[in-house]
Amino acid sequence: MEAPLHERVAADLRARILSGALAVGAAVPSEAELCTRWRGSRGPVRQALATLRAEGLISGGRGKRPTVQRRELAPPFDSFVSFSRWAAMLGLPPGQHTVEIARRKATAELAAHLDIEPGEPVVQLLRQRLLGGEPVMVERTTFVRSWGSLLFDHDPDDGSIYEHLIGQGLQVGVARHSIDAVPADAHDRDLLGVAIGDPLLREVRIAYTKAGDAFEFSDDRYRPDRVTFTIDNAPEGRPLFGRTWHATVRPRPERSI
Amino acid sequence: MEAPLHERVAADLRARILSGALAVGAAVPSEAELCTRWRGSRGPVRQALATLRAEGLISGGRGKRPTVQRRELAPPFDSFVSFSRWAAMLGLPPGQHTVEIARRKATAELAAHLDIEPGEPVVQLLRQRLLGGEPVMVERTTFVRSWGSLLFDHDPDDGSIYEHLIGQGLQVGVARHSIDAVPADAHDRDLLGVAIGDPLLREVRIAYTKAGDAFEFSDDRYRPDRVTFTIDNAPEGRPLFGRTWHATVRPRPERSI
């Protein structure tokens, strides 16, 4: 059974835009042309175009054909929750050294974030994360027991924890990230090569399953000379998709000789 | 001339959701009911519902009525570029002390950000920003001359600079925000009551006019104990509107006695 017409039309145009066959600034085929080409009516064609507008790929149009606005889609969701996916998207080899993985009892603070009882066992990891061979982040992650226990037969230095858990049936729902600034502590000094007290960019993340249960709490501290978070946004009348964010690697400052 | 039917249906349902008349979890009226109520056909009614889905207010539905998912919309764009608007949204009185407003020649770095020639005059402000009477941010803002010169006959401690410029014809296009962490300097110490070297959460913003010209570069440093940035996101299959960000005021830590 093939996909609905409006999905096929949208997919075809999207592929042509992302590949550059339809360049930024080029006019999109008219609704009439698309109806002829796909042997359909304006309804599904208009729905396909509405989808591309919503994705921010095309815009404009009343009285004239819409034009291609941008060539890339917003970064995928999993690049925000999986360091490995993010690194892959940047084209930099990710790396990690697991300093420890431990089963502990949840503190009251952690329990509050994960909506479990204080004292309930959780699985905690402390890891150094690298990009292109350089440490850029210290990750303090806590998983609830049901998912964390699956990590003990998994080598956390081998591939992505997220991919492993998804392979074990995890269905990720939404994630919430809070960004603030903290002074480096002793672990950070040891793992990032900074001085105690130096400012670090911290992302605190709580991730939920599709069913709405929190399964992961993470405190990730980045070297701010290497990583920033960037957000682009636009006023209301424009597509909300103008509102995107992504984490950026700063160019490595050149060594003065 | 009244608005199109699909806009009126969407506005009515949105108002009922935001007011709580349609509570989170409640079923939305069926398409047939809405057709009867508005004396229209399924086309515009479905378009109205699609808009509300896209805004993340309702979801679900095939074979049954959709349900209300959330009660609030994403923060408006201008709350990201105007401190006054952001404070208003939080219900906290904003305040500001302008330390200086000066005409200077752009440094090479600034010129690069604003796409002007180094040495070209710009207007710079250094301001302390307050929420509820407390300093939370130091703002170092640079405007290109054409817009910045309009500020000299405006009291920057009186109302919002953005509102003033928009009143003078400014049309804001997109804005880009980069978040990182920096150590406090002497100005920050004086204006925020922190120690030199303390970590501050910094947002660097470049704002563009509708025509695509950069008009503002700003370096805003927040006390991370008072302000964090929060991003919620969701996987692809879900509406991209799940991807929202906003700046949050932390609850003021209670004074221990």
Add this chain to the structure above:
DNA sequence: GAACCATACTTGTCATGACAAGTCCGCGGC
């Protein structure tokens, strides 16, 4: 009481047709 089936109600998808409103271009008149 449980299971199954049919019916009713729901949304998703599509076609056809019509008219309003915007944009662009060519042609004629001044």
Add this chain to the structure above:
DNA sequence: GCCGCGGACTTGTCATGACAAGTATGGTTC
């Protein structure tokens, strides 16, 4: 050469109709 107008093409909006597919409920049978 310029300006205005009309025609052609475009998208926006809406109506009517039809059928596919999903969900819930009530009634009947075991």
